[in-house]
Amino acid sequence: MAGTRAFSWTLANSILVICLSAFVSKLLLQAVVGWYLRRRTTSRKITILARVKLEEAQYQLSASQSHKSDDGEWEKVEKHTAGSAKNGGEADDEWEGIIGFFHPFCNAGGGGERVLWAAIKATQKRWPKAVCCVYTGDREAGKDKILERVQNRFNIELHPPTVVFLYLSTRHYVLSSTWPRFTLLGQSLGSIVLAFDAFSLLVPDIFIDTMGYAFALAFSKFLFPKIPTGAYVHYPTISTDMLGSLDTSPALDKGLNAGTGKGLRGFLKKQYWHLFANLYSRVGGSVDIVMTNSSWTASHIRTLWGPVRTKRRKPYAVSVVFPPCAVDDIINAIPLNAESEAKREPTVLYIAQFRPEKNHALLLRSFARFLKSHSRLKERGEEPGLPKLVLIGSVRDASDATRVYELRLLAHELHLTPNHIMFITDASFPTILSHLAAASVGANCMWNEHFGIGVVEYQAAGLIPVVNDSGGPKMDIVIAWEGGETGFKASTEEGYAKGFAQVLGMDGEKRLEMRKRARGRAREFGEEEFEKRWIGEVGKLVDMVGEKK
Secondary structure, X not given: OHHHHXXXXXXXXXXXXXXXXXHHHHHXXXXXXXXXXXXXXXXXXHHHHHHHHHHHXXXXXXXXXXXXXXXXXXXXXXXXXXXXXXXXXXXXXXXXOEEEEEOOOOOOOOXXXXXXXXXXXXXXXXXXXXXXXXXEXXXXXXXXXXXXXXXXXXXXXXXXXXXXXXXXXXXXHHOHHHOOOOHHHHHHHHHHHHHHHHHHHOOOOEEEEOOOOHHHHHHHHHHOOOOOEEEEEXXXXXXHHHHHHOOOOHXXXXXXXXXXXXXXHHHHHHHHHHHXXXXXXXXXXXXXXXXXXXXXXXXXXXXXXXXXXXXXXXXXXXXXXXXXXXXXXXXXXXXXXXXXXXXXXXXXXXXXXXXXXXXXXXXXXXXXXXXXXXXXXXXXXXXXXXXXXXXXXXXXXXXXXXXXXXXXXXXXXXXXXXXXXXXXXXXXXXXXXXXXXXXXXXXXXXXXXXXXXXXXXXXXXXXXXXXXXXXXXXXXXXXXXXXXXXXXXXXOHHHHHHHHHHHHOOOHHHHHHHHHHHHHHHHHHOHHHHHHHHHHHHHXXXXXXXXXX
């Protein structure tokens, strides 16, 4: 008996020692690595701040008049900032810290990048002395080239002196091609490597991820517990919908993994995804401020991250900050009346990056199916002219370029000639505007699109959207407005073809009424609303910097 008690006592002591050793080792690792990175980047931080001051002085000396028009915009934003500081006070306009924006693909030109640049613009107007540092892997593009592309692609003009780019050398670790197996886990672990790369260049005062790398934020919190972290989540890395899609038929077009949950391999994949979801929940629970781009995303993030955030007593709830859409620019540029209606062409427009999840193939097949019925519509006099499909999107890399080539081959197989279809890559904002003004239908084919900036732009331009019956377009955008519908929803080839026929075969007067309702709905997603909400959330992070000093 005495021997048993002694053994139990020894075992308990051993476990206690192991646990304490692990805890102490974690604290030591945290302290040593964090201290090393801060010390290593101190001189670069001093250099960056000095360079920013020099560039600011040179910029002011140039007496450029182009930024004077921003004064009015500043006043509009400032009206919404009172109360962003603690106890309802006004946040410090003179705050001079460095905000690190973790966006390794900042030059991609998609909707996520519009959010990044609009966020930086809002930050510059609210905290003009803050430095916005973008961690990017676009090593081939210099600062001037990137900012010029931002202006041309999104019509967003930034204040150059306080924008700094730091170039990452390990971006390949977050590419799906680097991880042909266990891609979700591999990319997530790769984001930790990329974050270490970022912190080796500069440790910021606030760290914000705007691409969806939750593991990078958890790594930041591990190394630098006092540095506030923020996330703008476009799309949960994994969701209950994704888990459910494993058992659905691929014919339903519910994502790239639809129908892959069958058999032993499918069972193992389910277990892997469930384990990853648990890990994703834990790292997401470490983030201080969480912004999501839609009701759909917010619902999933609250389900996944909410319990852990509650356990860790995070004071701020997950919020919805709708992405900034160029609603005013589009409305001012494109009239919506009987005269403009008469000039519109029977064109279906799809604005989306050429990525697999955007499901361009579904649109091509749907449009080919619609064309088969076009001759019958024309015979009844319901559809004048030859319908055309126009695809506009940015090409990030060689894989995207290959995808465009494969889509061209598919178009050929479907007998879609150049008279039926047009591909436009890396279009400028004026080019996009011209097509928005001329087209009649705006398409969206991605299953569970997180939000759908392109859909809002369709509505602002007066296009009638035909969108996937899921995600943000279904829940937030293409909804009943002012007593009527603002578009159509579909999930199959037949559904999309029917939607195109309904729009193009609609009575002209009724079609114009629907266009006006769609534009009215789009006004709810303007840039001013985004700025107000963004500043309110980032203001909390600025407050935390002061509290943790």
